[in-house]
Amino acid sequence: MSLTTRVLLGLAGGLGIGAWAAAAGSPALREAALWIEPLGTLWTRAIQMTVVPLVVSLLFAGVAAGGAGIGKIGARALALFAVLLAAAAALALAMAPPLLARVGIDPVAAASLRGATAPVEAKVPGFAEWLTGLVPSNPVKAAADGAMLPLIVATLLFGAAATRAAPERRDLLVRVAESVSDVTLVLVRWILALAPLGVFALALPLATRLGISAAGAVAAYVGVTVAACLLVIAALYPLAAFGGRVGIGEFARAAAPAQAVAFSARSSLAALPPMIEGSRALRLPGEIGSFFLPLSASVFRLGGAIALPAGVLFIARLYGVDLGPSQLVTVGVSSILLTFSVPGIPGGSILIMAPILLAVGVPVEGIGILLGVDTIPDMFRTTTNVTGHMAAATLLGGRRRGEAQLAADGA
Numbered sequence: 452m453s454l455t456t457r458v459l460l461g462l463a464g465g466l467g468i469g470a471w472a473a474a475a476g477s478p479a480l481r482e483a484a485l486w487i488e489p490l491g492t493l494w495t496r497a498i499q500m501t502v503v504p505l506v507v508s509l510l511f512a513g514v515a516a517g518g519a520g521i522g523k524i525g526a527r528a529l530a531l532f533a534v535l536l537a538a539a540a541a542l543a544l545a546m547a548p549p550l551l552a553r554v555g556i557d558p559v560a561a562a563s564l565r566g567a568t569a570p571v572e573a574k575v576p577g578f579a580e581w582l583t584g585l586v587p588s589n590p591v592k593a594a595a596d597g598a599m600l601p602l603i604v605a606t607l608l609f610g611a612a613a614t615r616a617a618p619e620r621r622d623l624l625v626r627v628a629e630s631v632s633d634v635t636l637v638l639v640r641w642i643l644a645l646a647p648l649g650v651f652a653l654a655l656p657l658a659t660r661l662g663i664s665a666a667g668a669v670a671a672y673v674g675v676t677v678a679a680c681l682l683v684i685a686a687l688y689p690l691a692a693f694g695g696r697v698g699i700g701e702f703a704r705a706a707a708p709a710q711a712v713a714f715s716a717r718s719s720l721a722a723l724p725p726m727i728e729g730s731r732a733l734r735l736p737g738e739i740g741s742f743f744l745p746l747s748a749s750v751f752r753l754g755g756a757i758a759l760p761a762g763v764l765f766i767a768r769l770y771g772v773d774l775g776p777s778q779l780v781t782v783g784v785s786s787i788l789l790t791f792s793v794p795g796i797p798g799g800s801i802l803i804m805a806p807i808l809l810a811v812g813v814p815v816e817g818i819g820i821l822l823g824v825d826t827i828p829d830m831f832r833t834t835t836n837v838t839g840h841m842a843a844a845t846l847l848g849g850r851r852r853g854e855a856q857l858a859a860d861g862a
Contacts (some may be wrong), residue, residue, distance in 0.1 A: 458708050465652070469654060469659040488655075490648065490649065491656070494648070494653075499516040502724075505724065506723070506749060514611055515610045535839060536787045536790055542757070546679050585604050587601040587602065592606065608835055672761065673763065679761065680835045691841065694846040695849035697849070702841070706727040706838060706841040712837075722748070733848065739848045744840060748840055751790075751836070751839060753836055759790070759807060763804065782810075800829070
């Protein structure tokens with residue numbers, strides 16, 4: 452039985468048993484389900500433990516070795532990211548207003564939600580602060596804090612500097628980085644072998660809690676976010692298949708393990724190792740797995756381009772704030788730009804929403820409401836992120852294969 456099948460069975464089993472335990476209403480069953488949760492947390496931390504050494508070693512080796520085509524892939528990646536993010540944000544802005552307008556939000560329920568929400572202190576960084584934050588004063592601290600964008604900038608700078616070192620020293624550094632990535636990938640395979648158990652242990656308590664929680668006034672927000680994510684995911688399959696010159700079934704099988712990890716762990720970075728394995732299953736060029744996927748998993752949040760507009764529009768609806776066309780444009784553009792700063796952790800898209808809310812005059816306190824009901828939307832957002840990473844990798848990898856074939860035919 453393939454890893455994909457086993458992981459999906461673990462996910463389905465956890466969700467099914469958890470829903471049954473919630474419906475049964477037995478405190479003993481609920482307590483037993485929650486006792487299993489530490490196993491899932493342990494597995495998630497194990498796979499997250501490999502992310503920083505894997506990203507740093509792969510990016511450094513790819514740049515320091517002067518990999519052919521890396522600069523071209525980086526430029527194409529940014530252009531592809533911009534197009535996909537704009538399309539996702541436009542879809543959310545088109546879907547959310549009419550659907551939310553149809554839902555009557557009970558004033559009593561809304562007041563109850565607002566009363567139960569702890570105020571969220573928003574610190575909006577200026578452009579100068581954001582720009583200076585791209586270069587970390589302490590890369591080790593950036594790694595410990597999970598600040599992936601500054602860490603990537605530092606890694607790329609060190610990799611570029613290594614290309615100017617003496618050949619024997621550069622080769623030594625590249626071999627060390629490659630050795631770290633090889634050892635980390637061995638560890639990743641060991642951890643992924645436990646994926647069915649880890650995913651089951653995450654899904655079981657999750658379903659147990661959700662089965663007994665009331666959606667209330669947030670059902671519309673959850674429905675809009677999930678529907679938009681599913682539409683984007685569905686569109687990515689044929690896009691990757693035709694643009695990347697692979698079969699839809701082949702792409703689906705390669706992406707499924709990473710999607711299962713993303714859905715249960717709710718972390719895009721945690722799904723990086725199975726994404727790299729999936730790129731190998733699709734026979735994508737080496738630089739896709741060594742350079743593009745670590746970069747994409749760290750900065751490209753397609754689900755965030757859906758979550759941010761949908762969340763802002765829902766909070767505006769909840770608080771009775773009408774947003775005009777210019778404010779909607781502000782929401783869309785700000786959402787696209789802020790997705791590059793979304794941390795790869797559960798609820799990351801919600802945590803950076805404050806600047807957009809302040810920009811359009813919507814109460815920042817509404818973030819607390821979204822965080823309280825963010826489990827289901829975050830699962831689908833993260834799955835959208837990972838599907839976007841795999842689709843973009845397949846698109847760029849297919850083009851690279853085509854260029855290599857043309858070069859071979861011309862020779």
